[in-house]
Amino acid sequence: MKVINLGDTHSVLNNFVAQLRDKTVQKDSMRFRSNLERIGAIFAYEVSKALTYSVKDIDTPLGVAQVPTLDDKLVIATILRAGLPLHKGLLDFFDKAESAFVAAYRKYDKGDDFHINIEYATAPPLEGKVLILSDTMVATGASIEVTFNKLIEDGEPLHTHLVCPIASVFAVEYLQKRLPKDKVTLWTAALDEELTGQSFIVPGLGDAGDLAFGEKL
Numbered sequence: 001m002k003v004i005n006l007g008d009t010h011s012v013l014n015n016f017v018a019q020l021r022d023k024t025v026q027k028d029s030m031r032f033r034s035n036l037e038r039i040g041a042i043f044a045y046e047v048s049k050a051l052t053y054s055v056k057d058i059d060t061p062l063g064v065a066q067v068p069t070l071d072d073k074l075v076i077a078t079i080l081r082a083g084l085p086l087h088k089g090l091l092d093f094f095d096k097a098e099s100a101f102v103a104a105y106r107k108y109d110k111g112d113d114f115h116i117n118i119e120y121a122t123a124p125p126l127e128g129k130v131l132i133l134s135d136t137m138v139a140t141g142a143s144i145e146v147t148f149n150k151l152i153e154d155g156e157p158l159h160t161h162l163v164c165p166i167a168s169v170f171a172v173e174y175l176q177k178r179l180p181k182d183k184v185t186l187w188t189a190a191l192d193e194e195l196t197g198q199s200f201i202v203p204g205l206g207d208a209g210d211l212a213f214g215e216k217l
Contacts, residue, residue, distance in 0.1 A: 007189040033085040040089020082209035116146040127155035134163040136208040141171035
């Protein structure tokens with residue numbers, strides 16, 4: 001699995017990530033969602049450079065222009081609910097993309113042990129398409145692994161791009177061992193070194209779903 005950390009390059013993306021993390025800025029949920037959308041748009045632009053294009057004739061009022069345009073058919077998938085603003089930012093850039101949604105969450109067993117439970121999944125056919133699977137934070141990698149395997153049950157995509165703005169080093173190493181090496185690329189903006197005993201990312205940013213949409217029961 002190839003890993004691309006856009007945070008290693010100085011750009012305005014780092015400003016948006018800093019605002020996501022800032023506990024004072026986080027008090028404004030609308031701004032939190034807006035920043036996630038803007039981050040999604042930046043990732044869409046960067047991912048677009050790795051897709052397939054061919055030159056096509058475009059009729060203008062004065063002649064014909066030859067323009068390389070996108071050939072790949074895309075499916076943009078997200079893990080509910082924290083991934084929704086990120087999903088919108090991606091979808092705004094890929095006009096003809098289809099969408100997939102998965103409700104996956106941690107179901108705790110004894111102590112701090114947990115497994116990933118999927119309650120809902122809907123997706124178009126993935127065969128012959130490029131999958132972009134997004135989630136705001138990836139702590140252990142388990143949710144991404146389970147979601148990916150669920151989505152490809154009925155057909156594998158040509159390639160999968162994982163868009164994960166904040167990821168732990170543990171999650172990256174975990175996914176590198178469990179996902180196809182040559183058919184998956186992970187895009188991130190920050191790699192955090194530490195996980196708590198409950199497998200939350202440090203410094204991280206807290207619960208992205210709650211920050212975007214309000215606390216849950």
